[in-house]
């Protein structure tokens with residue numbers, strides 16, 4: 001399986017994401033600059049964390065107008081897995097690929113620590129290697145991670161099982177403790193915690209690796225024919 005890690009001016013988790021895929025997962029991966037207009041050669045798109053364009057206006061507000069976003073929308077429409085982590089999640093919200101918006105953390109501070117998440121839905125291409133209800137430890141590092149949407153959108157997210165990860169306790173004020181959601185089709189996932197920083201026990205947790213393994217398993221199951 002071949003992944004693209006999209007790089008914007010100000011991305012700072014791109015190399016961690018690249019390392020997680022190449023060295024821990026053992027799959028092919030390229031760093032792809034934000035002016036790329038074609039991602040057809042990639043099977044999965046990863047939008048890493050950071051401070052794209054210095055978080056000016058709002059986090060992700062400028063990056064979502066990049067050339068590469070048209071190619072990401074095309075990949076999403078084709079059903080390819082698209083994962084946005086932290087600033088990647090913010091960019092997916094700004095682009096409308098995921099519903100809702102991010103507010104500043106309720107304490108108005110940047111929070112950087114490992115938190116406990118609950119796997120709410122393991123029937124997605126991103127979470128099949130987990131059990132529903134699993135508690136996993138994954139680091140967060142954000143100032144604008146306070147997820148918000150209107151009542152109608154929240155009801156829809158709940159009804160369609162689009163809430164994939166919640167914080168085990170209130171971390172940043174997010175509505176319903178939402179830490180990660182998918183689109184309706186289930187192939188676009190945005191999450192504030194950083195699974196790429198939890199791929200080896202040496203990092204304090206390897207709980208994030210299963211997320212990447214789930215993506216690869218889903219791709220193999222639908223693309224590799226065993227003779």
Ligand SMILES: NC(=O)CC[C@H](N)C(=O)O
Pocket residue numbers: 013048049050051052055059085086087088141142143144145
């Ligand atoms: N680690 C990150 O991606 C940071 C996200 C974003 N710039 C924020 O602080 O909210």
